[in-house]
Every structure is written in C-alpha cells, then in structure tokens.
Amino acid sequence: xxxxxxxxxxxxxxxxxxxxxxxxxxxxxxxxxxxxxxxxxxxxxxxxxxxxxxxxxxxxxxxxxxxxxxxxxxxxxxxxxxxxxxxxxxxxxxxxxxxxxxxxxxxxxxxxxxxxxxxxxxxxxxxxxxxxxxxxxxxxxxxxxxxxxxxxxxxxxxxxxxxxxxxxxxxxxxxxxxxxxxxxxxxxxxxxxxxxxxxxxxxxxxxxxxxxxxxxxxxxxxxxxxxxxxxxxxxxxxxxxxxxxxxxxxxxxxxxxxxxxxxxxxxxxxxxxxxxxxxxxxxxxxxxxxxxxxxxxxxxxxxxx
Amino acid sequence: xxxxxxxxxxxxxxxxxxxxxxxxxxxxxxxxxxxxxxxxxxxxxxxxxxxxxxxxxxxxxxxxxxxxxxxxxxxxxxxxxxxxxxxxxxxxxxxxxxxxxxxxxxxxxxxxxxxxxxxxxxxxxxxxxxxxxxxxxxxxxxxxxxxxxxxxxxx
Numbered sequence: 001x002x003x004x005x006x007x008x009x010x011x012x013x014x015x016x017x018x019x020x021x022x023x024x025x026x027x028x029x030x031x032x033x034x035x036x037x038x039x040x041x042x043x044x045x046x047x048x049x050x051x052x053x054x055x056x057x058x059x060x061x062x063x064x065x066x067x068x069x070x071x072x073x074x075x076x077x078x079x080x081x082x083x084x085x086x087x088x089x090x091x092x093x094x095x096x097x098x099x100x101x102x103x104x105x106x107x108x109x110x111x112x113x114x115x116x117x118x119x120x121x122x123x124x125x126x127x128x129x130x131x132x133x134x135x136x137x138x139x140x141x142x143x144x145x146x147x148x149x150x151x152x153x154x155x156x157x158x159x160x161x162x163x164x165x166x167x168x169x170x171x172x173x174x175x176x177x178x179x180x181x182x183x184x185x186x187x188x189x190x191x192x193x194x195x196x197x198x199x200x201x202x203x204x205x206x207x208x209x210x211x212x213x214x215x216x217x218x219x220x221x222x223x224x225x226x227x228x229x230x231x232x233x234x235x236x237x238x239x240x241x242x243x244x245x246x247x248x249x250x251x252x253x254x255x256x257x258x259x260x261x262x263x264x265x266x267x268x269x270x271x272x273x274x275x276x277x278x279x280x281x282x283x284x285x286x287x288x289x290x291x292x293x294x295x296x297x298x299x300x301x302x303x304x305x
Numbered sequence: 306x307x308x309x310x311x312x313x314x315x316x317x318x319x320x321x322x323x324x325x326x327x328x329x330x331x332x333x334x335x336x337x338x339x340x341x342x343x344x345x346x347x348x349x350x351x352x353x354x355x356x357x358x359x360x361x362x363x364x365x366x367x368x369x370x371x372x373x374x375x376x377x378x379x380x381x382x383x384x385x386x387x388x389x390x391x392x393x394x395x396x397x398x399x400x401x402x403x404x405x406x407x408x409x410x411x412x413x414x415x416x417x418x419x420x421x422x423x424x425x426x427x428x429x430x431x432x433x434x435x436x437x438x439x440x441x442x443x444x445x446x447x448x449x450x451x452x453x454x455x456x457x458x459x460x
Contacts, residue, residue, distance in 0.1 A: 008453055015460045247455060249455045
C-alpha cells in the first residue's frame with residue numbers, strides 16, 4: 001500500500017477512478033465546491049494537464065467565465081473557439097488595450113467536434129451559456145474522433161444550470177439532469193466547479209458522481225464527509241467523496257500567468273430567432289385567451305340549460 | 306519549581322504521561338497512609354501538580370467518605386477538599402462528621418492517614434475518566450488523525 005492512512009488511500013482510489021478509461025464503466029462527473037481562492041481552477045487544470053499527458057488522443061473542452069480574468073492561460077496548450085455570431089474581444093488588464101488572439105469559429109456542434117484538437121485545452125464560447133448542456137448531449141452520441149473519450153471542464157457551472165432558472169433555463173436543467181447518466185456512458189467526463197452548492201440546480205447536482213470539497217466549502221447533507229474535516233483543510237487540499245467512500249487529496253497551485261486579460265463576448269442578435277420568439281409568445285397568449293373564452297362559453301351554455 | 310517527572314516534554318499530556326502521573330500519585334498517597342502524616346511544605350507544589358496532571362480537574366463532584374464507627378464525611382467538591390488537605394499541617398483532622406449511628410452531625414477528630422486512604426479510593430473513580438480524556442486530547446491522536454492526502458501528481 002502506497003499510503004498508510006485510510007483517507008489518503010481512499011483518496012487515491014477515487015483519483016484513479018477519475019483517470020480510469022474503461023468503456024464498461026464510462027466517464028465520471030466531478031463537482032468541485034470551494035469559495036474564491038480555494039483552488040478550484042488549479043484543481044481542474046491539474047486534472048486537465050494529467051489527462052493531456054496520459055491520454056493525448058482525448059478531446060478536452062473548457063468553459064471559462066466571461067468578463068473576468070481568464071483562467072485557461074495558466075497552462076501552455078489552449079485554443080479558442082467561438083460560435084458563429086459571437087465576437088470575442090481580449091482586453092489586457094495591465095495596458096487596458098484590446099489585443100488579438102486566434103479564434104476558430106464554428107457553425108454547429110459537428111464542425112466544432114471536427115476542428116477541436118486533442119491534447120490541448122479547447123476553450124469554447126457559445127452564444128448562450130446553456131448550449132453547453134446541448135453540447136454535452138451531442139458529445140455523448142459522438143465517439144468517432146481519437147479514442148472516443150472526451151472531457152469537459154465547466155468553470156463556474158452555476159451560469160449553465162442555475163438554481164433559480166425559469167423557462168428555457170429550467171427545461172435545460174431538467175434535460176441535463178435526465179441525461180447525466182447517459183453522458184457518463186457516452187465516454188464523457190465532466191468536471192464542474194462552483195463557489196457555492198446552493199447556486200447550482202438541485203436537479204443537476206444530485207446526478208453528479210464525485211464531489212470534492214475545498215477549504216471553506218459547506219458539505220452536502222447526504223455526503224459521508226464531516227464538515228469538521230473540511231474546516232481543517234489547507235489550501236491545496238481537498239476532501240473527495242464517491243458514494244459512501246471518501247478520502248483526502250492534495251494538489252499543487254497553478255499560479256496565474258501574465259498578461260492577465262479578460263474575454264468580452266459580443267453576441268450578434270439573430271433577427272429571425274427574435275421574430276420567432278415573438279411569434280411564439282403571441283401565439284401562446286392567443287391560445288390562453290381562447291381557452292378562457294371556451295370556458296366562459298361552456299358556463300354560459302350550462303346556465304342557459 | 307522542580308517537576309515531579311521530567312518525561313513530560315509536551316504541553317499536552319499523553320495517555321502514557323497521565324498513567325505515569327496517576328501511579329506516582331498513588332505511590333505517594335500510600336506513603337502518606339503508612340506514615341499517617343501530612344504533606345511536608347516542600348512537597349506541596351509537587352502534590353498540587355500531581356493532582357492536576359492525574360485528574361485533569363475531573364474530580365469536582367460530590368463525595369462521601371465512609372469511615373470507621375459509622376462516621377460519614379460528606380462534601381460538595383472532592384478536589385477542593387483534597388487541596389485543602391494538602392495544606393493541613395497536623396496528623397489529625399477535626400471536622401463536622403455525620404454519624405450514621407446517631408443520625409446527626411457531631412464534631413470529631415480523625416487521623417489524616419484514614420482520610421488519605423479515602424482520597425486514594427475516590428481517585429480510583431476519577432482516574433479512568435482522566436485517562437479517557439488524555440486519549441482524546443493527546444498529540445498522538447492528532448497525529449493518527451492527520452492524513453497527508455493522496456497527491457494528484459503521483460497518480
């Protein structure tokens with residue numbers, strides 16, 4: 001046994017499961033919870049680096065938050081992709097000027113899947129954040145590139161499936177929660193991180209397999225980990241649970257690299273889409289009115305009898 | 306102040322330390338019982354330290370010493386009573402004893418050796434609690450619970 005204590009031993013077992021590529025078992029879904037500065041991004045980038053080294057055939061997609069310093073430049077290999085209709089602007093914080101970076105554009109998921117390069121971090125910007133849910137669904141049904149395995153890193157995934165979502169957002173959350181098990185079977189590993197567990201939809205969270213808690217986070221009620229164990233953690237340490245097993249892991253910090261810059265996303269308004277939305281709304285309103293009128297008519301008929 | 310035992314180097318007592326202190330305290334009490342004598346002034350500090358280290362202040366509950374001739378000595382705080390005994394300077398102790406045979410309190414004098422024996426018996430109640438506490442607070446336990454964690458680099 002490599003580690004003498006049980007916590008480290010179990011931690012190693014869970015880490016090995018994360019890096020295991022067995023088609024019978026499928027991928028994993030890992031959630032990392034921790035407040036600002038606790039090392040969520042370092043933890044995720046570490047895993048991404050490991051995957052790049054271990055499985056160079058694997059496609060790695062990365063979702064970064066916008067209008068905040070980018071995180072993906074902490075590692076060497078990355079490429080930026082933007083959906084057609086999305087213009088990306090890169091602003092350097094130190095000079096307050098815009099600069100250019102190569103951006104690959106794609107029309108649809110098929111094109112993105114074809115142009116994405118294995119062995120590096122494919123940073124993708126979609127028009128709408130919840131498109132990631134559709135993309136995960138797409139990935140689970142496509143395995144024709146490389147080894148077939150895919151890893152998706154979702155930075156601040158409360159933007160994708162927020163707890164208080166309404167309308168389309170809520171529907172997308174439902175789709176995500178229903179497809180979570182299939183995503184895993186489709187050789188897709190998802191690594192999502194969030195600052196607070198309360199920000200993310202409960203429908204989605206309950207479907208995730210592995211939860212890792214960093215320093216300062218609040219543990220789930222149904223987790224086998226005790227809150228006191230998390231309170232004792234230092235930066236660079238995490239408690240990780242997988243079902244009823246749990247262990248402790250350590251990871252190095254990934255310091256931010258210069259220049260510190262942010263991505264500004266400008267989305268072109270699609271007039272056709274807008275018109276369709278408006279038409280839909282009008283139709284819905286008219287349908288409701290019709291329903292009401294029918295009810296009134298029924299009543300009137302009954303009264304006359 | 307001279308320490309009774311130089312083995313204790315940690316600021317937090319371990320299980321072994323506590324056990325050793327308790328044995329030492331019992332041996333010293335045995336000596337006092339044999340001699341039927343009070344504690345000499347020079348050793349008072351040592352005894353106070355020994356009491357604190359071996360009981361962790363857990364013997365603060367009520368006590369009743371059952372002495373010969375149906376005398377019963379009752380008190381509210383065992384540790385404070387023992388500490389007051391450490392400051393006693395004569396071989397006999399005058400006290401207000403409850404006489405079980407009479408059914409009332411009466412002034413009486415008792416040999417200090419007899420009281421030391423009762424103190425020793427009461428210590429048998431307190432010592433296991435102190436040992437359990439030493440297990441909880443000892444550094445060894447903390448070390449055992451500390452886990453380095455599996456390293457992501459070495460997977």
